[in-house]
Amino acid sequence: MINLSEKPTIEGRKVILRPFKEKDFPLIEECLKDPEVIKLTGSSANFDRQLFHQWYRTRNEQKDRLDLAVEDKVQANLVGEAVINLYDQKTHSMNFRILIGPRGRNRGLGTEATQLMIDYIFQNTDLNFLTLSVYDFNPRAKHVYEKVGFVSESVDRGELQFEGVAIDSINMKLTRENWLLRSS
Numbered sequence: 123m124i125n126l127s128e129k130p131t132i133e134g135r136k137v138i139l140r141p142f143k144e145k146d147f148p149l150i151e152e153c154l155k156d157p158e159v160i161k162l163t164g165s166s167a168n169f170d171r172q173l174f175h176q177w178y179r180t181r182n183e184q185k186d187r188l189d190l191a192v193e194d195k196v197q198a199n200l201v202g203e204a205v206i207n208l209y210d211q212k213t214h215s216m217n218f219r220i221l222i223g224p225r226g227r228n229r230g231l232g233t234e235a236t237q238l239m240i241d242y243i244f245q246n247t248d249l250n251f252l253t254l255s256v257y258d259f260n261p262r263a264k265h266v267y268e269k270v271g272f273v274s275e276s277v278d279r280g281e282l283q284f285e286g287v288a289i290d291s292i293n294m295k296l297t298r299e300n301w302l303l304r305s306s
């Protein structure tokens with residue numbers, strides 16, 4: 123069992139992770155429609171505004187996952203989101219994902235948000251490990267994940283078709299032991 127019903131506000135040096143608010147919607151929409159985000163997350167360009175609003179209005183009620191807005195402290199606005207989801211009872215683990223839109227990338231915000239999120243989850247749950255998947259054509263994300271301690275575990279060959287090219291998906295893992303070692 124996992125209980126993530128409490129939605130924290132976590133302040134770092136550059137970002138604040140916090141629950142979503144109604145005023146965030148136009149900015150999240152901008153992130154989700156960004157061609158680079160669509161490509162690198164393997165998402166569809168089709169956008170249903172009603173479904174989208176419904177999704178973000180219900181994130182703060184979710185008990186078994188943690189969805190937080192990533193706010194840039196300089197702009198005092200949302201620049202992305204960080205999510206811990208997909209609880210696996212068998213291994214007592216969860217999955218991590220993040221996206222930073224065009225207003226926030228390449229300024230260290232994604233690295234800090236990732237670190238804050240994994241610190242929070244290991245400090246506030248007894249999960250054994252976190253997993254994530256990253257497409258092979260996303261060296262920046264892979265670099266960020268390795269920097270905070272994720273290690274490549276396996277590869278799903280040709281998981282994504284992008285413009286007629288088969289792209290591998292790399293599965294990475296961060297164990298509690300590895301996180302503890304790095305934070306000591």
Ligand SMILES: CC(C)(COP(=O)(O)OP(=O)(O)OC[C@H]1O[C@@H](n2cnc3c(N)ncnc32)[C@H](O)[C@@H]1OP(=O)(O)O)[C@@H](O)C(=O)NCCC(=O)NCCS
Nearest residue numbers: 162220221222227228229230231232233256261262263265
């Ligand atoms: C991946 C992502 C979360 C990273 O966040 P960010 O704020 O842009 O990244 P940061 O500025 O914190 O760090 C980027 C790091 O990657 C490095 N980097 C940038 N481009 C790179 C490249 N092409 N190859 C390798 N490393 C690269 C930077 O030098 C920096 O590392 P350093 O701090 O050691 O110098 C963000 O770019 C993003 O969401 N992108 C679009 C969607 C996406 O890719 N999501 C992840 C899907 S798995």
